[in-house]
Amino acid sequence: MYFQKTYTASLLSRIAAANPSLAEMTITQEHTLPIPIQSNLALSRLCALGASDPNISHQIFLALMSELTSVGRPPLLLTLDGLPHIMKNSAYMSATFQPIHAHDLYIPSWFLSHLRGTTALPNGGAVIAASTASNAPRVPTLAFRLKQLEIEQALVKGTLEPQPEDPALPFLLATGQTPDPVPRPDPYFPHDQRVLDAFSIPTDPNSASAGSAVSSVNIEIDRLTGLRKSEAKGLMEYWALSGVLRCQVSEKLVGERWSVAGGGLVGELERGCFGMRA
Amino acid sequence: MRRSGIQRIFNNLSEANFLHGFPRAAFSTTIFAQANPTKSAKTGHQAPPKRGQTKLVLKKKIPTESKTKPPAPGERKALRKRIVLSNTNALEVPVMEDMTEQNISDARIEGKVMGIPGSTVDQLRAIEAFKPTQSWAMFRRPSTLIRSESLDLARIFREIGSSKTHPQVLKKILVGDRGSGKSLYLMQAMAMAFLKGWIVINIPEGMHICYPIFNQSSHQQPRTLRTHTLIMDPYPTPIP
Numbered sequence: 001m002y003f004q005k006t007y008t009a010s011l012l013s014r015i016a017a018a019n020p021s022l023a024e025m026t027i028t029q030e031h032t033l034p035i036p037i038q039s040n041l042a043l044s045r046l047c048a049l050g051a052s053d054p055n056i057s058h059q060i061f062l063a064l065m066s067e068l069t070s071v072g073r074p075p076l077l078l079t080l081d082g083l084p085h086i087m088k089n090s091a092y093m094s095a096t097f098q099p100i101h102a103h104d105l106y107i108p109s110w111f112l113s114h115l116r117g118t119t120a121l122p123n124g125g126a127v128i129a130a131s132t133a134s135n136a137p138r139v140p141t142l143a144f145r146l147k148q149l150e151i152e153q154a155l156v157k158g159t160l161e162p163q164p165e166d167p168a169l170p171f172l173l174a175t176g177q178t179p180d181p182v183p184r185p186d187p188y189f190p191h192d193q194r195v196l197d198a199f200s201i202p203t204d205p206n207s208a209s210a211g212s213a214v215s216s217v218n219i220e221i222d223r224l225t226g227l228r229k230s231e232a233k234g235l236m237e238y239w240a241l242s243g244v245l246r247c248q249v250s251e252k253l254v255g256e257r258w259s260v261a262g263g264g265l266v267g268e269l270e271r272g273c274f275g276m277r278a
Numbered sequence: 279m280r281r282s283g284i285q286r287i288f289n290n291l292s293e294a295n296f297l298h299g300f301p302r303a304a305f306s307t308t309i310f311a312q313a314n315p316t317k318s319a320k321t322g323h324q325a326p327p328k329r330g331q332t333k334l335v336l337k338k339k340i341p342t343e344s345k346t347k348p349p350a351p352g353e354r355k356a357l358r359k360r361i362v363l364s365n366t367n368a369l370e371v372p373v374m375e376d377m378t379e380q381n382i383s384d385a386r387i388e389g390k391v392m393g394i395p396g397s398t399v400d401q402l403r404a405i406e407a408f409k410p411t412q413s414w415a416m417f418r419r420p421s422t423l424i425r426s427e428s429l430d431l432a433r434i435f436r437e438i439g440s441s442k443t444h445p446q447v448l449k450k451i452l453v454g455d456r457g458s459g460k461s462l463y464l465m466q467a468m469a470m471a472f473l474k475g476w477i478v479i480n481i482p483e484g485m486h487i488c489y490p491i492f493n494q495s496s497h498q499q500p501r502t503l504r505t506h507t508l509i510m511d512p513y514p515t516p517i518p
Binding site for chain 2: 003004005007011015018020021022058068074075076077078080081082083084086090095100102105107108111114115116120121122124125126127128129131132134135149150199218219220221223224225227228231234238241244261262265268270274
């Protein structure tokens with residue numbers, strides 16, 4: 001496991017700048033830190049200490065997280081953008097010149113442990129990760145795992161759409177196996193086991209349910225699609241009121257721009273309406 | 279001061295007009311053609327080698343020093359990555375109401391564009407919720423459309439915040455096409471959390487954790503940290 005001291009220091013400075021309520025909270029636990037700290041130190045001051053000295057930033061970050069997850073603190077929201085980037089080898093090399101996997105860096109592994117649920121948030125909160133479609137590396141294992149999770153979730157909710165027919169269906173039926181809508185990893189593809197396990201809570205191998213294909217996971221996969229036409233109309237009316245969209249916002253215009261935006265994708269709608277203007 | 283060809287010619291124009299007894303045109307190119315050629319300054323023309331000399335030694339041209347001041351290190355990058363959130367050329371929309379902790383989970387705001395309050399905008403800017411590729415610079419102030427997904431999220435946040443005995447944790451991964459609003463959804467989640475008084479920790483780009491080499495030259499020393507400056511580690515430190 002590796003930590004990045006300068007990134008952690010800049011993260012601490014951003015946390016302190018964005019959360020003014022940290023100034024009112026003081027430390028309540030005993031921490032063994034390389035520098036002496038007073039017993040009634042404010043959490044914002046703790047962050048500032050870590051931000052100013054990258055060499056101690058990692059220990060300060062651990063202390064801060066242990067304080068924020070102690071009883072009586074407000075709920076915590078953890079967000080990350082660009083999930084595929086932390087699901088493969090990073091650009092770093094180890095001392096023996098082997099690539100360091102992103103899960104061996106502290107901050108991605110910290111975030112994923114919260115996302116998976118192995119580290120709890122006792123005061124509640126949310127952990128939201130967003131995938132990225134532009135500037136995204138190809139991580140087939142991640143794409144496969146997210147597809148698995150999405151299908152499982154749809155099965156539980158009962159909203160599973162008809163899937164394309166499995167080419168192995170005749171073989172499965174002939175050999176008496178029941179076709180399973182949830183895909184299984186291709187045994188001949190070099191899947192990254194760490195990414196396959198990233199969203200699974202490790203099950204006890206001695207327990208009765210050890211044979212189950214997927215251990216219990218509580219992560220919701222939210223697929224964002226285009227806006228509804230009513231939502232698109234409301235947005236375009238706001239743009240027209242701002243003077244940015246210089247057209248009469250009629251049903252016809254909304255319909256046209258919505259269609260050209262691939263069914264109301266917000267980014268494409270913006271491009272079509274005020275991206276390039278005549 | 280040396281008179282130019284034209285001045286010499288015009289002084290003699292009255293004479294030139296009756297040169298050789300013939301009237302001449304007032305403006306004629308013949309005069310210029312008959313004028314003596316001007317001496318040109320030596321512009322570094324290399325003379326051919328003298329007779330008997332077999333080596334041709336050419337002088338190196340001294341490069342002229344640039345008189346412009348280059349930008350300070352990091353200035354161009356800061357300019358590229360700057361976030362502009364306001365444009366006074368855009369009109370103000372007075373009918374737009376602001377997001378508050380109370381109205382954020384109200385069903386009547388679905389489909390409406392809500393303004394983000396000023397203090398929350400400052401917090402979002404500090405946590406790096408805005409991206410330079412988004413179009414905040416087109417509008418008077420930052421605002422966001424409340425989709426059905428946003429309302430669902432607001433309701434879940436309300437439940438999480440209200441239950442003291444069994445606090446839940448929402449765990450979500452957003453997937454979707456390019457431009458479908460994933461980053462904006464995260465920004466809305468952060469805005470709601472700030473309004474509710476939660477603590478927010480955001481990792482704005484997973485790329486910046488794992489690919490620092492593209493952002494920094496390896497010999498650069500970590501500078502004194504300023505807020506909102508993205509500085510990279512040339513190498514990670516192993517945890518013993």
